Amino acid sequence: MASGSWEEFFAVHLPPTDFEDNRSLLKEFCERHDQYGNKIVLVTSGGTTVPLEHNTVRFVDNFSAGTRGAASAEYFLEHGYAVIFMHRQKSLEPFTRNFTGQKLFDMLDLQDRGPNTTITVKQDSVFVLAPVLQRYQAAHAAGALLHVAFTSVSEYFWLLRAACELLARTGPRALLYLAAAVSDFYVPKDRVPTHKMQSASGPPVIQLHLVPKMLAPLVNLWVPEAYVVSFKLETDENLLIPKARAALEKYKHKMVVANMLQTRHQRVILVTPDANQEIVLSREEVHAGIDIEGVIVSDIVRAHGAHMGCGAPPSCARSPR
Ligand code: PMT
Numbered sequence: 430m431a432s433g434s435w436e437e438f439f440a441v442h443l444p445p446t447d448f449e450d451n452r453s454l455l456k457e458f459c460e461r462h463d464q465y466g467n468k469i470v471l472v473t474s475g476g477t478t479v480p481l482e483h484n485t486v487r488f489v490d491n492f493s494a495g496t497r498g499a500a501s502a503e504y505f506l507e508h509g510y511a512v513i514f515m516h517r518q519k520s521l522e523p524f525t526r527n528f529t530g531q532k533l534f535d536m537l538d539l540q541d542r543g544p545n546t547t548i549t550v551k552q553d554s555v556f557v558l559a560p561v562l563q564r565y566q567a568a569h570a571a572g573a574l575l576h577v578a579f580t581s582v583s584e585y586f587w588l589l590r591a592a593c594e595l596l597a598r599t600g601p602r603a604l605l606y607l608a609a610a611v612s613d614f615y616v617p618k619d620r621v622p623t624h625k626m627q628s629a630s631g632p633p634v635i636q637l638h639l640v641p642k643m644l645a646p647l648v649n650l651w652v653p654e655a656y657v658v659s660f661k662l663e664t665d666e667n668l669l670i671p672k673a674r675a676a677l678e679k680y681k682h683k684m685v686v687a688n689m690l691q692t693r694h695q696r697v698i699l700v701t702p703d704a705n706q707e708i709v710l711s712r713e714e715v716h717a718g719i720d721i722e723g724v725i726v727s728d729i730v731r732a733h734g735a736h737m738g739c740g741a742p743p744s745c746a747r748s749p750r
Contacts, residue, residue, distance in 0.1 A: 435641040441618050442583035451577045452591045458575045459595040462511040468602045470510045471592050473609035474498020475517025477582040479616060481635065486625045493610035495520030497722060501606060504726035506568050515588055518578040524565040582612045586643055593651035601737045603655035615640050644680040656733045657682035664690045673700040684732065686725060694721055699728060
């Protein structure tokens, strides 16, 4: 099934109900950081859903938990960027990603003394929690991190376009880091039933259509001066580099981070027009809990610095956040 145009997609899919609120938050954030000449990165993270009913009970989803995006946002903050963290609702978030599941409760001690009950952090956990808490508080005190959330693929695109249009004013100081796992297939709005599909009606036949690729208008129209990094995920190694390179040639952006589903947290390849640069963590580094995102982000920050015309990126900002 041929893909419709991106204009048609926006014409058919209305903005989400909280769109104007999110747009105002984005506007305030971009204007505030732009006024100080700060670098701003838009990090997209997590997977998009494709609703199968308007009153959505069921939807098509994908595997992404947002590990890459949440970790990367932290490293961009360390490099002095203001970070727009555009993430799938309830996916991993910067800082709290380090304490998912029961991890946080396992770090706490309860002294049950009735009305004088206290909760303390276990001594051996203080050294784990304190540095993360410090970085979290510093980011929030500086107003350097904005969260905006999406669920469906159309919510994602509305937010993406709004953020890009606002970042256009930031010129080459804007960086786009498109790590979200965006659906390539969807059910057009007029083919989606209003109410929950009934099993009594028999097995549904669901035809998925192609979602238009938004990289084309994003690079050419919405945010033409930004440093744009897209991601390419494959499960067949033979396709990985050819498809990453084909994307670069087609959309003419700056870099594709190529990764395989099975090894994505130990190995990536940064594909630019001139080179393929492989980043691989050793087994020891993986066991020591080193994030590959720290290395990816450092390399991208360096490339972004060169794009802005100044070799040492963190000093590019004219004023502290
Ligand atoms: O969350 P984790 O478990 O840590 O996993 C991280 C990750 C594997 C999700 C991440 O590293 C990654 O590869 N993200 C991109 C996955 C993806 O959508 O790849 P793709 O080949 O389908 O799309 C390529 C690019 O096209 C993406 O940057 C996407 O933003 C863009 N795209 C996709 C669909 C669409 N309709 N329009 C687009 O512009």
